[in-house]
Amino acid sequence: MVVYYSGIIFWKITSGLPLKINMSSEPHSHEQISDDSASKEALLLAACHEGNAKQVEDLIEQGAEIFVTDETGRTALHFAAASGDVETVKLVLKSGIPWTSLDVGDYTAGDYAEAGGHDEAYEELVQAGVRAEMVLRMFSSDVGDKAANEDYLTQPVVYSGDRLIDAEKNGVMMSWEAPLMELHAKVICSKPGSTVLNVGFGMGIIDSALQELGPGRHVIVEAHPDVYQHMKDEGWDTKPNVHILFGRWQDKLEEIRALGPYDGIFFDTFGEFYKDLDDFHKAIFATSQSVQPILSQPDGIYSFFNGLGGDHKLFHDVYCRVVRADLLALGMETQFSQVSSDVVFDKELWKGIKRPYWMIKTYNLPTCTWAAKD
């Protein structure tokens, strides 16, 4: 953890500007840049590093290319963020450098702002991210990526000690999440006898925690045949208060509804995208004169595994805002409780896993309740 968050990043920020500037492949190849313009780019990155917005503006006007990186992949945005000067950050963003830029060490501009203790610059980056995501969705397709989820569902998964992994060695679920799942269970099952719904069984960690809390009815939706078999091997199909719906939640909505409404709902699937999560929200919170929502009103509580943007804090912070705004549009208010997730910085934890899916020291546990009606 120390190396990831402070060691390398600190070295990078204090290392100053490397003498050599590498041009990114777009919009110009290396060969297209003359010596003269390359020195303008060096000045531009230096001005960003100093947080000198006026000089950055002048250099851009003089034709300095903004889409440059240094030899460690730092963009003008990384340098502007490191300076902490909000005007420079704004200017660089306005000039087109994406808020999602990563350097070769996989650091965002947000990491640089944070390492320097520049809260305002960090906030500017978050706001830029939220705006960009909101605009992007206006142009993106309205269809969730069914193919990716079906791909996952047709490949075998394996239970191996503290983890459930798919055919490509992605961690579908890992036991380090157990303390989080226990908290999620308490959030959605606040009293014995509750009717609860969990979408995605995985290792059954949240379902075991829910059972401890004595729900009256406990519905579990699971789509993977190997996971379903595992559930049966463990006797989940014979527990008196448990109903298993085997299939994709998208195909089980009628049965889900018939077994509800629910006092508590939890959602944690795999191989799905933000669009799928948003679709799930639309399905469970939708109200109309003829149809009651799947989550009971007014006291139902909803939560979900909040791994959104989980490999970069800046992406995660942006998506916490995006999901909160989307939920509010559906009549739900969201509170995030901060829970330490420091354990994920233990290198041993991710051994054998293709890609760590959570690399942030604080987990934002969402509790969503119906917003009061005026």
Ligand SMILES: C[S@@+](CC[C@H](N)C(=O)[O-])C[C@H]1O[C@@H](n2cnc3c(N)ncnc32)[C@H](O)[C@@H]1O
């Ligand atoms: C991350 S795991 C859930 C872990 C669980 N929260 C626990 O405590 O162990 C995700 C589960 O969702 C299942 N899944 C993936 N896509 C699904 C879908 N469309 N509908 C229902 N289940 C799905 C996966 O097979 C997997 O078992």
